[in-house]
Amino acid sequence: MLELVAVDKRVGRDLHIADVSLTFERGSLNVLLGPTLSGKTTLMRLMAGLDKPTAGDIRVDGNSVAGTSVRHRNVAMVYQQFINYPGMTVYENIASPMRLAKVDKPELDRKVREAAALLKLEPYLERTPLHLSGGQQQRTAIARALVKGAELVLLDEPLANLDYKLREELRVELPRIFAESGAVFVYATTEPHEALLLGGSTATLHEGRVTQFGDTIDVYNRPADLMTARTFSDPPFNLIDVTLNNAQVSAEGLSLGVVNENVSRLDDGTYTAAVRPHHLSMAPSEQHTVALQAEVGTSEITGSETFIHVNVGTNRWVLLTHGVHRVEPGELLSIYLNPDTLYLFDRHEKLARVPSVALEDS
Amino acid sequence: MRGVKILLVFIYILFLMLPIYWLLNMSFKTTNEILGGFSWYPQEFTLASYKTIFTDSTWYSGYINSLSYVLMNTVISVSLALPAAYAFSRYRFLGDKHLFFWLLSNRMAPPAVFVLPFVELYSAMQLFDTPLAVALAHCLFNVPLAVWILEGFMSGVPREVDETAYIDGYSFPHFFVKIFMPLIAAGIGVTAFFCFMFSWVEMLLAKNLTSVAAKPIVAVMTRTASTAGYELGLLAAAGALTLIPGVIVIWFVRKHIAKGFALGRV
Numbered sequence: 326m327l328e329l330v331a332v333d334k335r336v337g338r339d340l341h342i343a344d345v346s347l348t349f350e351r352g353s354l355n356v357l358l359g360p361t362l363s364g365k366t367t368l369m370r371l372m373a374g375l376d377k378p379t380a381g382d383i384r385v386d387g388n389s390v391a392g393t394s395v396r397h398r399n400v401a402m403v404y405q406q407f408i409n410y411p412g413m414t415v416y417e418n419i420a421s422p423m424r425l426a427k428v429d430k431p432e433l434d435r436k437v438r439e440a441a442a443l444l445k446l447e448p449y450l451e452r453t454p455l456h457l458s459g460g461q462q463q464r465t466a467i468a469r470a471l472v473k474g475a476e477l478v479l480l481d482e483p484l485a486n487l488d489y490k491l492r493e494e495l496r497v498e499l500p501r502i503f504a505e506s507g508a509v510f511v512y513a514t515t516e517p518h519e520a521l522l523l524g525g526s527t528a529t530l531h532e533g534r535v536t537q538f539g540d541t542i543d544v545y546n547r548p549a550d551l552m553t554a555r556t557f558s559d560p561p562f563n564l565i566d567v568t569l570n571n572a573q574v575s576a577e578g579l580s581l582g583v584v585n586e587n588v589s590r591l592d593d594g595t596y597t598a599a600v601r602p603h604h605l606s607m608a609p610s611e612q613h614t615v616a617l618q619a620e621v622g623t624s625e626i627t628g629s630e631t632f633i634h635v636n637v638g639t640n641r642w643v644l645l646t647h648g649v650h651r652v653e654p655g656e657l658l659s660i661y662l663n664p665d666t667l668y669l670f671d672r673h674e675k676l677a678r679v680p681s682v683a684l685e686d687s
Numbered sequence: 688m689r690g691v692k693i694l695l696v697f698i699y700i701l702f703l704m705l706p707i708y709w710l711l712n713m714s715f716k717t718t719n720e721i722l723g724g725f726s727w728y729p730q731e732f733t734l735a736s737y738k739t740i741f742t743d744s745t746w747y748s749g750y751i752n753s754l755s756y757v758l759m760n761t762v763i764s765v766s767l768a769l770p771a772a773y774a775f776s777r778y779r780f781l782g783d784k785h786l787f788f789w790l791l792s793n794r795m796a797p798p799a800v801f802v803l804p805f806v807e808l809y810s811a812m813q814l815f816d817t818p819l820a821v822a823l824a825h826c827l828f829n830v831p832l833a834v835w836i837l838e839g840f841m842s843g844v845p846r847e848v849d850e851t852a853y854i855d856g857y858s859f860p861h862f863f864v865k866i867f868m869p870l871i872a873a874g875i876g877v878t879a880f881f882c883f884m885f886s887w888v889e890m891l892l893a894k895n896l897t898s899v900a901a902k903p904i905v906a907v908m909t910r911t912a913s914t915a916g917y918e919l920g921l922l923a924a925a926g927a928l929t930l931i932p933g934v935i936v937i938w939f940v941r942k943h944i945a946k947g948f949a950l951g952r953v
Contacts, residue, residue: 375850395853402854408847412869425856469855 326351327372327477327509332381334367334533341367342378343533349509351476354500354525356541357513359556364533365513369479372511374398385476398477401470401508405482407462409454415441415465416450422473440468443502460491467495471502478503480512484519496522517559521545529556546683551674554599560632562599562668563642569593574667577638582615582664584678591677597670602632602645604666604682613661619644621656635660707930713923721919736924746925749904752818754932756893756903757886759822760829764882765875767826768833773863775834776841777849787838790831801827802895809896816898824892829882836881840874841867873943880940884933904929 327349334342342364349355357365370376371383374395383391390398401422409418417424419440423433441447444464454462463483470478480499484492500523503510514520520527520541527545528538529552536553537544548554554562567576570593574581581598606613619635619642626632631650635642635658644660652658669678713721714736715729740746774780775787805824806815814820844867852862868875894906908925937944 373854375853395850396856396858400854402851404847404851406845406847408845408851410848410852410866412866422855466851469851473855 326386328382328384328387329368329372330382330384332368332371332378332383334371334376335379341533342371345381345533345535347528347535347538349511349526351509352504352507354504354510354523355512356520356523356525356527357511357530358515358517358520358527359530360515363530363556365515365530366481367533368530369402369481369511369513372477373400373402373479399473399475400477400479401473401475402479403463403466403470403481403483405485407454407459407466407486409462409465409469411453411455414451414453415446415457418454418465419446419468419472422469436472437468440472443471444468444498460487460495463487464495467499467502471506474506474508476508478506478508478510480510482513482515485515499523500525517545517557520557527557529553531556547676547679548668549676551597551599551670554668554670554676558601560602560643560645562601563605563637563640565598565637565640567596567598567669569596569669574598574664574669579617579638580615581617581662581667584664584667584669591669595672596677597674599668599670600662600666602643604663605642605644605646606661606663607633607644607646607650607658609661612663612665615662615664616659617662619658619660621652621654621658623654624650624652626650633658710923710926710930713919714927716920716923718918718920721923733920736920737928739921740924740928746907746921749902749907749925750928752897752901753887753893753903753905756818756821756825756901757883757932759818760825760886761879761882763822764826764829764833765837765879767830768837768878769868769875771830772834772837772841773867775838777846787834790834793831794828798828798889798891802891805892806895815896816900818901820896821893821901821903822886824896825882825886825889827892829885832885833878833882836878837871837874840871840877844870876940877943880936880944883936887932 327347329345329347332342332345333340345368347355357368359365367376371378374383374390374393378391381391382389385398409415410421413421416437419437420433423436428436437450438447441450444467446461446464446468449457449461449465454465457465463486467480467483470480483499484495487495496519499512500510510525512523514523524541526539527541529536529544529548531552536556537549544553545557548557551564565576565579565581567574567581569584569591572583572585574584574596576598609616617637619637622634622636622641624631624633626649628649629647631646631648633644633646633650633652635644637660642660663682666680666682667678668676668680668683671677712728715732715734716726717731717733717735720726720730775783801824805820809815809820809824814823848866848870849862852866853859857866888905890903890905890909893903894909897903897906904925908922908929
């Protein structure tokens with residue numbers, strides 16, 4: 326079990342990590358989700374013992390390790406850049422932590438070959454990393470982390486620099502590979518969908534603070550505040566300032582419909598409403614009952630999906646729809662909203678209303 | 688157009704090589720022929736000058752002295768600069784940038800400035816007229832240079848490599864020798880080359896810090912010109928031989944020098 330207790334990290338005058346408390350169980354998969362510079366890497370370096378916290382404590386199974394040098398900690402780390410020892414063969418790269426731990430030869434050889442097989446590195450064992458593709462280099466780094474049998478495995482955006490196909494492959498394999506080891510597995514990413522694919526628990530970070538930590542799906546469905554919602558949404562949440570009056574939601578002359586459920590405890594007043602891009606529709610339906618006038622900004626077509634950037638009043642929204650839709654910039658559209666999909670955040674940006682769609686699957 | 692380019696390059700190289708050709712040309716002539724008149728190649732080809740150098744101890748000991756202080760200096764400079772450059776490349780500490788610049792500024796003073804204090808100091812320390820004296824004196828400009836070049840190469844190695852090694856369980860000295868030094872081997876080679884060259888061509892300090900026992904070849908060459916009359920053939924041969932170590936050393940690092948230039952440090 327790894328515990329961070331009220332950890333601060335200050336560099337010069339800047340507070341890079343502010344009051345972070347997290348608990349990771351043995352054998353758990355944990356995702357650190359946040360944009361670049363949100364403190365993911367700093368937090369990982371603190372967990373590994375590469376840096377010391379300015380305040381607070383880091384404990385492994387109850388014992389403080391904040392002052393222990395990384396050499397004496399049983400951790401493994403994989404960086405975003407493919408970090409290997411360029412002068413050594415892939416075999417020696419993988420064997421390196423075991424050589425230092427004085428593992429006997431047959432055992433070492435067996436483990437290296439096992440890890441190489443798992444990561445499809447067998448044909449390259451005698452090459453040096455510089456003669457490998459990026460994906461193979463990163464697999465080497467992962468294999469080295471794997472053979473160590475560390476109790477804490479830190480992966481800092483390990484797939485960010487890989488091409489799409491390799492990323493898909495490795496993303497599925499990684500949790501499986503490390504699951505058996507019973508290690509605390511921490512994975513940093515900037516991509517919300519990667520967090521969802523990995524599952525486990527997610528901690529969302531913003532400017533060095535953990536905004537929420539919990540089961541990944543729960544955090545996605547019930548973001549505690551607006552910042553978490555923003556962090557955990559790609560494409561971004563569509564936001565609009567609204568007034569709630571007797572279950573009637575309206576904004577700047579627009580009516581956003583009537584929210585019936587989950588508002589009984591809400592006072593009338595001003596809120597920020599948020600709706601996910603894929604909850605908007607280009608055609609009315611039984612659920613999508615509220616029509617809004619929108620002006621098309623740009624559109625992006627990926628093939629299976631189309632992202633349409635629109636202006637609704639003064640707000641810039643994104644609509645995600647299936648298939649290919651051709652729209653011209655400047656075109657006026659009617660887009661349709663389902664009031665049941667509206668999140669409401671109060672004046673303190675705290676979650677006030679969870680839409681029923683988010684409650685169904687939990 | 689292409690033909691013109693090749694011709695220009697050819698002329699330029701010819702222009703550069705002319706003094707070296709003339710040196711070799713003279714080294715195979717007798718002094719009488721050199722003084723006698725102008726000729727493009729030796730009329731009476733002779734190896735006598737080279738023979739004198741290899742047999743007369745006042746000559747060949749000059750080479751031995753020079754080589755010994757140059758090698759000493761190269762070893763001292765590189766081994767001092769390695770940890771210093773690592774510190775500059777990896778750590779931020781109070782005044783690190785100023786210290787780095789101050790090191791470089793040591794190269795800005797003419798060596799002549801340091802002759803008097805060095806002679807005084809080394810005499811007091813009983814180091815005067817030893818190869819070690821010259822080797823240490825040359826550290827004045829070679830250590831900053833070595834730190835400067837090595838720092839560039841070291842900063843090219845990602846910090847994460849160091850951390851990965853620590854995570855794997857390497858101690859610092861083990862990591863430094865086993866992982867880090869092979870990574871900057873090219874840089875160490877280039878650094879050694881520059882230390883070697885600067886020490887090899889430097890004359891003022893080398894000449895003034897020695898008298899008889901440790902006289903370097905550059906000093907021997909000037910002495911011969913002034914006291915023993917005109918032994919031009921002998922001087923030319925000594926000059927030609929003095930070029931050889933540089934040629935050998937540059938042969939070994941020719942590929943890495945380009946990398947050093949690319950890193951903007953050489």
